[in-house]
Amino acid sequence: MSTTVSDTHSAHDAHDDHHDHKPTGIKRWLFTTNHKDIGTMYLWFSFLMFLVGGSMALMIRAELFQPGMQIIDPHFFNQMTTMHGVIMVFGAVMPAFVGLANWMIPMMIGAPDMALPRMNNWSFWILPFAFLIMLSSFFMPGGAPAFGWTFYAPLSTTYSTDSTALFVFSMHIMGMSSIMGAINVIVTIMNMRAPGMNYMKMPLFVWTWFITAFLLIAVMPVLAGVVTMVLTDKYFGTSFFDAAGGGDPVLFQHLFWFFGHPEVYIMILPSFGIVSAIIPAFARKPLFGYASMVYATASIAGLSFLVWAHHMFTTGMPTFASLFFMYMTMLIAVPTGVKVFNWVSTMWRGAMTFETPMLFSLAFVILFTIGGFSGIMLAITPVDYQYHDTYFVVAHFHYVLVTGAVFSIMAAAYYWLPKWSGVMYDDFLSKLHFWCSLISVNILFFPMHFVGLAGMPRRIPDYAIQFADINQIVSIGGFLFGFSQLIFLAVALKCAFKKGKPAPAKPWEGAEGLEWTVPSPAPYHTFDVPPKV
Amino acid sequence: MKVRLTSLLIGLVAMFTSAIASAGQGSQLNLTRGVTDISQTVYSLHMLVFYICVAIGVIVFGAMFISIYRHRKSRGVEPAKFHDNLRVEIAWTVIPFLILIGMAVPATITLLKMDDTSDSDMSVLITGSQWRWHYSYLDYDVEYLSNLATPRDQIYGRLPQTENYLLEVDRPLVVPVGQKIRFLITSDDVIHSWWVPEFAVKKDANPGYINEAWTRIDEPGIYRGQCAELCGRDHGFMPIVVIAKEPAEFEAWIQGEEQRLADARAEEERLLSMEMSKDELMSMGERVYLSQCAACHQPNGQGIPGVFPGLAGVGVSIGDQTAHIDVVVNGAAGTAMQSFRNNLSMRELAAVITYERNAWGNNTGDLVQAADIHQFIQGNQ
Numbered sequence: 001m002s003t004t005v006s007d008t009h010s011a012h013d014a015h016d017d018h019h020d021h022k023p024t025g026i027k028r029w030l031f032t033t034n035h036k037d038i039g040t041m042y043l044w045f046s047f048l049m050f051l052v053g054g055s056m057a058l059m060i061r062a063e064l065f066q067p068g069m070q071i072i073d074p075h076f077f078n079q080m081t082t083m084h085g086v087i088m089v090f091g092a093v094m095p096a097f098v099g100l101a102n103w104m105i106p107m108m109i110g111a112p113d114m115a116l117p118r119m120n121n122w123s124f125w126i127l128p129f130a131f132l133i134m135l136s137s138f139f140m141p142g143g144a145p146a147f148g149w150t151f152y153a154p155l156s157t158t159y160s161t162d163s164t165a166l167f168v169f170s171m172h173i174m175g176m177s178s179i180m181g182a183i184n185v186i187v188t189i190m191n192m193r194a195p196g197m198n199y200m201k202m203p204l205f206v207w208t209w210f211i212t213a214f215l216l217i218a219v220m221p222v223l224a225g226v227v228t229m230v231l232t233d234k235y236f237g238t239s240f241f242d243a244a245g246g247g248d249p250v251l252f253q254h255l256f257w258f259f260g261h262p263e264v265y266i267m268i269l270p271s272f273g274i275v276s277a278i279i280p281a282f283a284r285k286p287l288f289g290y291a292s293m294v295y296a297t298a299s300i301a302g303l304s305f306l307v308w309a310h311h312m313f314t315t316g317m318p319t320f321a322s323l324f325f326m327y328m329t330m331l332i333a334v335p336t337g338v339k340v341f342n343w344v345s346t347m348w349r350g351a352m353t354f355e356t357p358m359l360f361s362l363a364f365v366i367l368f369t370i371g372g373f374s375g376i377m378l379a380i381t382p383v384d385y386q387y388h389d390t391y392f393v394v395a396h397f398h399y400v401l402v403t404g405a406v407f408s409i410m411a412a413a414y415y416w417l418p419k420w421s422g423v424m425y426d427d428f429l430s431k432l433h434f435w436c437s438l439i440s441v442n443i444l445f446f447p448m449h450f451v452g453l454a455g456m457p458r459r460i461p462d463y464a465i466q467f468a469d470i471n472q473i474v475s476i477g478g479f480l481f482g483f484s485q486l487i488f489l490a491v492a493l494k495c496a497f498k499k500g501k502p503a504p505a506k507p508w509e510g511a512e513g514l515e516w517t518v519p520s521p522a523p524y525h526t527f528d529v530p531p532k533v
Numbered sequence: 534m535k536v537r538l539t540s541l542l543i544g545l546v547a548m549f550t551s552a553i554a555s556a557g558q559g560s561q562l563n564l565t566r567g568v569t570d571i572s573q574t575v576y577s578l579h580m581l582v583f584y585i586c587v588a589i590g591v592i593v594f595g596a597m598f599i600s601i602y603r604h605r606k607s608r609g610v611e612p613a614k615f616h617d618n619l620r621v622e623i624a625w626t627v628i629p630f631l632i633l634i635g636m637a638v639p640a641t642i643t644l645l646k647m648d649d650t651s652d653s654d655m656s657v658l659i660t661g662s663q664w665r666w667h668y669s670y671l672d673y674d675v676e677y678l679s680n681l682a683t684p685r686d687q688i689y690g691r692l693p694q695t696e697n698y699l700l701e702v703d704r705p706l707v708v709p710v711g712q713k714i715r716f717l718i719t720s721d722d723v724i725h726s727w728w729v730p731e732f733a734v735k736k737d738a739n740p741g742y743i744n745e746a747w748t749r750i751d752e753p754g755i756y757r758g759q760c761a762e763l764c765g766r767d768h769g770f771m772p773i774v775v776i777a778k779e780p781a782e783f784e785a786w787i788q789g790e791e792q793r794l795a796d797a798r799a800e801e802e803r804l805l806s807m808e809m810s811k812d813e814l815m816s817m818g819e820r821v822y823l824s825q826c827a828a829c830h831q832p833n834g835q836g837i838p839g840v841f842p843g844l845a846g847v848g849v850s851i852g853d854q855t856a857h858i859d860v861v862v863n864g865a866a867g868t869a870m871q872s873f874r875n876n877l878s879m880r881e882l883a884a885v886i887t888y889e890r891n892a893w894g895n896n897t898g899d900l901v902q903a904a905d906i907h908q909f910i911q912g913n914q
Contacts, residue, residue, distance in 0.1 A: 067698060068690045075766045075837055142839020148763045154740060155723040155765060159663075159869050161839050243741020249724055250739060284606070286616040314726060314761075315737045316744035319648040323641060330633045334626060341625045344597050349613040351606040362601070366594060373586035380636060382571075382643040383579045385735045386564055389726060389761040450562040455730045457761045460769030462688060464700045466561060510612075 022524060030125070033117035034524060035102045038124050040420070042099025043413070045127060047492070049091030050406075052135075054482050056084040061478035064471050069462055077461035078146035079138070085149025086167075089267070090174045091131055093401065096409045097270045098123075098181045101209050103420065105185060107515040107522060108203045110194025110531045115187040116180075123180035130173035137163035148459060150260070153241035153252040157233040164234055168227045175220045182216035185209055194514070196533035200291065203513050205273030207294050211301045212269045215262045218305075222259040226252065250315050257308035265304045268400060269297055271368075271408030272339055275361045277513070278415050279343050282358035283350030284510035289342040296335035296342075303332050313384045322381045329379035333372065340369050355508070356430040360411035363438050364404060371399030374449065389459075392452030398445045410437070410488065418503030421495035422521030429491045436484035443477030565730045568752045568777075572733035574643050582636055589632075647733075650745045653715035657706065661718075661725030661738035661760065662871050664767035664828060668706045671717075675790045678876050679704045680824055681770045685832070688770075700757040703824075705774035709783035710750045718744045721871055723765060729758035729775055737762055750777040765869070766840070767828045801878055805904050809880070811887070814900060818888025821881045826889075829869065834893040841869070845893035854890070854899055858909050861886055874910070879903040 022028050022037075032038060059080050063071050072080070102120065106113055114120045137144040142161030145151065156164060189210050193202070202210075229252075232238040239245020241252045272293075280287045287293065309317060309325040317325075343365050352358070374396040378384050387393060410433075417425045451470040456463055463471065494500055506516040514533070518526050566576045604610055658669040658676075669676035682701040686692040708714050718727050720738035728735035732748040750756075758773040778786060809817075823832060829841040834850075836843035844850040849857040861882060864872035873882060883901045890897045 067694055069688050070690065073837075074769065075840060078763070078766065078768075140839060142837065146766070152724055152763070155763065159723050159765060243739075248742070250742070283604070284612040285614070288616050289618075289622055290616070292622050314735050315739065316742070319645065322644060322648075326640065326644070327637060330637060333633060334629050337629045338622070338626060340593060344593060344600065345621070346616075347597060347600040347604065349610075349615075350600070350604050351610045351612040352601060352604055353606045362597075365597065369590070369593065373590065376586060376636075377579065377582050380578060380582055380640045382575050382640055382647055382733075383564075383582070385647070386575060386579070386730060386733055388735060389728075453564045454561045455565065455758075457728070457759050457769075459763045460759075462699060462769050465694055465696070465698050470562075 031121070033113070033121050035106050035114045035117070035120065036420075036522065036524065038114075038120050039099045039102030039104075041124055042095045042102060045124075046092050046094075046096035046099060047489070049087050049095070049131065051485070051489075053084050053087035053092055054485065056080045056087070058478060058482050060084065061475040063461055064463070065475040066472065067463055067465050067468050072461070074461040075146055076143065078148070078459070079144040081459050082145045082148050082151075083134070083138075086134065086145075087131070088401070089149060089263070090171075091127075093267045093405050093409070094178065095127060097209075097212070097267070097405075098178075100205075100270065100274070100409070100412050100416075101181070101185055104416065104515060105188055105206055105209060106192070107419075107518065107526055108206050108513055109189065109192060109197050110514050110527045110533065111188060111192035112525060112527050114184050115192055116184045119180050120184055123177045123184065126173050127177050130170045130177065133166050133173070134170040137166040140166070150256060151227075151230065152256075153230060153233065153249050156230050157241060160234065165231065168231045171227045172224055175224045178216050179220045182213035182220075185213040186217075189213075194527065194530040194533050200294070201533060203273070204276035204287065204290070204293055204297075205270065208269040208271075208273030208276075208297050211297050212266050215266050215269075215301055215304065219259040219262045219266075222255060223263075226255040226259065229255070250312070253312050253315060254309065257311045258305075260311065261308040262301075262304040264397075264400075265300060267405045268368075269301065271364065271405050272297060274408045274412045274415075275343065275364055278357045278361040278411055279346050279365075281415075281508050281511040282355060282361075283347050283352050285346060285350035286512075287342070288345035288348075289338070292338055293342055296338045299335045300332060303328060303335070307332065310379060310381075310384070313381050314388050326379055326381045330376065333376050333379075336372055340365060340372075353509075355414075356425070356427070356434055357411045357415035357508075359431070359434045359438075360407050360414065363434075364407045364411060367399055367403030367407065367441075371396055371404055374399065387452065389457055390452035391448045391456045391458055394458050395445050395448035395452060398448070402445065403441055407437075410434075413488075413492070415508070416515070417492075417495050418507045419515055419520050419522055421498065421500075422503055423495055423498050423500030424503050424507060425491050426494050426500060429487055429494075433484060433487040433491060436487065437481060440477050440480035440484055444474055444481050445477070447473050447477075567731040567733055568750055568754065568756065569732050569748050570751070571643070571647055571748070572731060574646075575733040578639055578643060581639070585632060585636065647746075650715050650747045652713060653747055654712035655709075656715040656717060657708070658717045658719070659706075659727050659738065660721055661727065661764070661771075662721035663723065663765050663869055664760070664771040666702075666706075666727070666771065666773060667721075667876070670787065673787050673791055675787060675794060676875075677704050677794075679706065679774070681772060683770075685823075685827075697757070699770065700759070700772045700774070702772055702774045705755070705776045707776045707778060707783060707786055708750065709780040710753050710777045711780060713747055713749045716746045716748070718746065722869060724762050725760050725764045725771070726762035727758070727773060728761040729756050729773055731756045731758075732775075735761055753777050753779055766837075770828070797878070801880065801903070804880065805907050808902055809884070809900075811891075811900055814884045814887040815891065817881065818884035818886070819892070821877065821885040822888050822892075825873065825877065826885065834889070834895075844889050845895065850889045851895050851897055854886075854901065855909065857886055857890065858882075858901065858906060862906065862909060863913070879906040879910075882906045 063077055140163045145163050145167045147156040147160055229240040233240055239247040241247050241249045276287055276293060306328045307325060310329045313322055378387055378396060414430055447470045451467050456467045503520040505519050514531055564576055564579050566573055656671040658671055660667040666679045679702045682703045683699050687694050718736045718738045720740040722740060725738040726735055727738055734746045734748050736744045736746040754777055756775045760768060760771040830836050830844050834843060834845035842848055849860055862874045864870050880903045883903045883906050886901045890899045
């Protein structure tokens with residue numbers, strides 16, 4: 001089917017001199033091989049999942065509003081924490097980055113489309129089915145998976161409900177989607193750059209995604225392997241993670257985190273690229289230390305394979321293994337630090353303005369760095385014994401994932417919305433969205449540091465009364481942050497329905513890059529003839 | 534715009550200083566200092582790294598805020614053109630590296646101390662299971678289970694919550710101060726994690742493997758902790774309480790315990806021949822059921838569909854009596870149903886089985902006596 005459509009496409013293109021011809025209605029979206037359409041679908045899908053995962057977080061925060069069990073059962077609480085994590089990681093953050101990659105990478109390197117457009121269609125369209133399978137497990141007896149998004153064995157094998165099978169299957173589909181997306185990014189970047197666009201001229205967003213794609217290809221098969229081992233341990237009598245059969249439950253954690261730690265960087269490296277595009281644009285000054293940014297990204301990616309066991313310090317590793325992983329983890333602070341210093345130096349003696357993308361980027365730099373600081377603290381093994389599995393960790397990874405990854409995605413959306421939609425976003429609403437998000441996100445996550453240090457374990461549905469005050473504050477912040485995101489929905493819908501001032505080809509004075517050389521909204525087909533760089 | 538940006542600045546600075554201030558006071562917003570040498574060292578290490586981070590934060594964010602304030606277009610500045618400086622780049626690669634070495638050295642020394650479990654004075658085997666802890670003193674003939682003591686009525690809001698809500702157990706671990714206590718930590722089912730913040734001890738309990746940790750407590754007192762690794766439905770309801778006593782008091786306590794347990798065993802032997810009435814069995818059974826079984830099978834015996842099987846009107850509870858005894862005594866391999874052979878006395882086992890066979894309309898009329906359990910276990914061996 002898609003063959004026919006794209007064939008007609010090329011025929012049309014030849015005849016009609018590159019006019020924006022496309023099928024209409026549902027078929028346009030089902031059969032599209034256009035990187036912009038696919039990018040749009042990825043972005044809307046991820047936003048939908050962001051709201052779904054977010055409402056689960058609100059359920060968690062509602063139960064934790066005060067001590068005692070009021071609203072939900074502990075077993076359902078565990079389903080909420082599990083599905084919140086899975087959906088936010090695999091459904092919201094990762095697809096959002098793939099959507100941005102789809103939209104922006106071809107336009108940034110002067111390519112007409114992604115290199116493998118049909119695979120591109122396929123890698124998006126299997127995702128909704130993956131999540132349909134995952135979410136349908138709520139209707140099984142025993143409900144959805146309740147073993148945490150990290151699905152540690154044997155809680156996920158011997159002691160889990162049958163929804164595990166759906167969980168495993170759905171993970172496989174998501175993994176396939178990610179691998180296909182990653183292959184597409186790599187092939188596109190290696191083969192389809194415009195003449196003169198050599199590697200060291202590529203925008204950092206392209207560079208960071210290039211490296212991210214290699215990480216994805218390296219670790220997604222590990223995830224596929226480990227979920228399969230969980231499946232066979234549960235249903236086919238193997239004992240990979242069962243000591244009684246000669247296995248080891250800690251092996252699960254080694255395998256999972258060998259995937260899981262690079263996964264963390266998969267969710268932050270593209271953010272670095274986004275912020276490296278936005279800060280120079282609004283500081284009206286070239287990015288400081290472009291080459292060192294590239295090398296820092298590559299070294300972070302390399303180190304990400306050598307630090308996985310810092311998630312496992314309390315599992316009883318040999319001392320020398322603990323030391324090795326502690327040193328390697330601390331080392332990551334060096335290239336990450338270089339990036340932050342470079343961003344600040346880019347601002348230094350620039351001529352800054354503070355449009356919404358810049359506001360989100362500035363908030364990113366500060367709040368991501370706070371997440372980095374708690375990361376250094378967590379790297380110190382003897383102290384990690386105290387932090388491990390407490391709300392301190394929850395605070396840490398929400399600072400890097402929400403005020404890090406999610407804020408950068410918001411920044412990217414505001415930065416490129418005029419290019420995507422052809423209209424300027426509603427400035428007042430966007431500022432309102434920023435300030436509401438900034439304030440509420442800190443009410444939400446900052447106090448978690450305190451309650452974690454004071455000794456509150458994570459993933460508990462009820463807590464001792466000395467944690468009550470802070471949990472109340474956190475819950476209020478959670479609801480404020482959650483509802484603030486509806487402002488963004490309003491902004492995005494207004495742009496989608498072209499309600500707003502028409503955007504010029506280059507709405508930002510200091511913006512650099514090929515994407516600003518095409519009109520706004522970007523035509524359906526761009527760079528049919530490669531630009532000269 | 535300007536006003537709002539300044540207020541953001543002030544807000545963030547205020548947040549940071551309040552963090553520092555509260556950290557300095559050692560209030561409950563910060564890590565506990567604890568009551569062991571190790572925990573105090575861990576605390577100072579935590580504060581050291583924290584202050585280094587704050588210092589770096591002040592420099593980096595300070596530069597950023599100066600830049601945001603001074604280098605803004607609205608002040609009519611012209612942007613500079615520089616975009617590279619090798620010396621600066623080398624400096625901010627090397628200096629952080631040196632700072633990290635400064636953190637790594639004390640961290641390494643502390644870790645080596647924490648991992649050295651040799652030359653201990655006594656050992657306690659800690660076994661986690663869903664959702665309770667079992668303590669076994671390897672140098673004495675004493676072992677027992679430790680369950681959450683907070684009543685369900687407090688959890689479900691029918692009674693006001695008391696001071697140690699969710700942090701209280703029926704039988705705490707008792708240890709002497711001033712001695713090096715080695716903990717051997719393992720699990721019967723899923724992974725748990727034994728954590729007492731005031732000792733800076735947190736170690737995973739892995740099924741089939743034994744982990745080691747140690748502590749030497751300086752001050753007598755009651756110390757509370759919780760399971761730290763997600764271990765299923767009632768992960769939030771398996772606290773840890775440790776009472777540290779002076780060595781002489783501990784010695785007296787443990788000898789009393791040994792005696793009490795020996796007496797109980799003798800008594801059990803003696804009572805094997807004694808029949809309990811249905812009322813006795815049912816009331817003891819209900820007590821045991823609520824403390825040991827209700828977390829999974831629910832107080833009404835309905836279980837949780839798809840997760841934990843119900844007992845009311847279905848399954849072994851209304852079926853073959855020997856099969857019922859078997860599953861309670863030996864557990865069911867490959868499921869969350871654990872063996873209660875060592876955790877309950879024969880009288881308690883008999884009572885809880887009787888209760889399950891007659892409660893919630895099961896009404897089988899079967900009475901199981903301690904002697905039946907005894908006979909089953911003998912036949913089993």
